[in-house]
Amino acid sequence: MAVNLDKPQRWKEDVARSVDMYNQWFLNFAPGAFRATRISATVSVEASLLATSYLRDIRPETMKKNPSILSMLRMATCPPIAVDRLIGLAGVNSSLVKAMEKDNRLPVRVTGDLLDKELQKIGEIIERMADPDIFVWLARGDEPRQEEIHRAATIVADRLCGAQANPIIRNEQEKRQLAKIKTWLEARGYNEAETKARVDFQNMEPGTFSFRLNVKVRDNTVNIPVDAVIMPITANKGDLPVLIEAKSAGDFTNTNKRRKEEATKMAQLKQSYGDNVNFVLFLCGYFDSGYLGYEAAEGIDWIWEHRIDDMAELGL
Incomplete structure (x- = not known):
């Protein structure tokens, strides 16, 4: 019936x-759910910043240990970089970027020296385009203060959550x-x-x-x-x-x-x-x-x- x-x-x-x-x-x-997710994302971004020496050393080893870091790195640039735009700018294998983004893993077919070279190119693009208004310590060439780290992480987390709001x-x-x-x-x-x-x-x-x-x-x-x-x-x-x-x-x-x-x-x-x-x-x-x-x-x-x-x- x-x-x-x-x-x-x-x-x-x-x-x-x-x-x-x-x-x-x-x-x-909805506002509370979004804020809770943003708080969690901020903690994750702070950890990612620490792992990359606060965007001063984005090494292949770091990305291999934590492939999911790529989403944060794309939101750390000026302007934020879409997945396909990063693939084009860095000139890297699309399967590498999409595996890291969607599945939080490295692709099976890209390994060894080739993998390191591809990740190195991604890191160079991120370092070159890192947003100087957010990561103010990069221009100064010194260590970031804790309040600067937290402020930057909050902004990047907000960008991440904004892109994933729906x-x-x-x-x-x-x-x-x-x-x-x-x-x-x-x-x-x-x-x-x-x-x-x-x-x-x-x-x-x-x-x-x-x-x-x-x-x-x-x-x-x-x-x-x-x-x-x-x-x-x-x-x-x-x-x-x-x-x-x-x-x-x-x-x-x-x-x-x-x-x-x-x-x-x-x-x-x-x-x-x-x-x-x-x-x-x-x-x-x-x-x-x-x-x-x-x-x-x-x-x-x-x-x-x-x-x-x-x-x-x-x-x-």
Whole structure:
């Protein structure tokens, strides 16, 4: 039985309530989440500055020990350097920079003297373009004072967090959404599977749930990450669990750009497990009628966070 996809008469009111709920959360909690991340980033930047002798000696050995330092180094220049711009300026292998940025590791195929030469070129670009208004000790040629180090680290941390503002907010919102689902389930007698347990979504015990679980599709060759997987208390042997994707959005534009992602997941799941797959969205924020209509046409239902008790209609 459909919960919301077949009730367009109430979409407009739900959209308004969902937008109000997201805005209230953003005003109350987003600034704090951003500040907490910035404080943590400041500590990390200070450690990175120490490791590079406060940007006076950016050696290959330092970057090899801590590849994630590259993100900080890019934000330490004037102007800050984008990933692709650094690759072009330094004339280095793109796989090296992207592995350090995305995966915090060194690439497998770039090693030895070649790796040292590539990292040396990156270091030379950073040292040449280091922002003199932030790292004031570079022009003086002396040791930085502690307050100067902290001030510089705070500025670089702010740049880092500014570049990652949307992911930071989205991550905090997802945590909150999953916590709300957990509270709702536990109040009804459900138990979360142990964090380290190897959970097979097809063989979960009735009345259990798990978060961020990989579901295999395409003959077990591809993993689809699912935010919440719940086996109803009343489930019989062979029944599939309910699969929930937590979605939040702070504007209408991005939701319509990303709406095909859920349709692709649904198609893959149905192809692997049949039409009885119960894949639904848990929505909070800016999801307009265009988005909802698209998902409904793909056979994807949803639960609004502001009306979380509708989850009972999923058989939970």
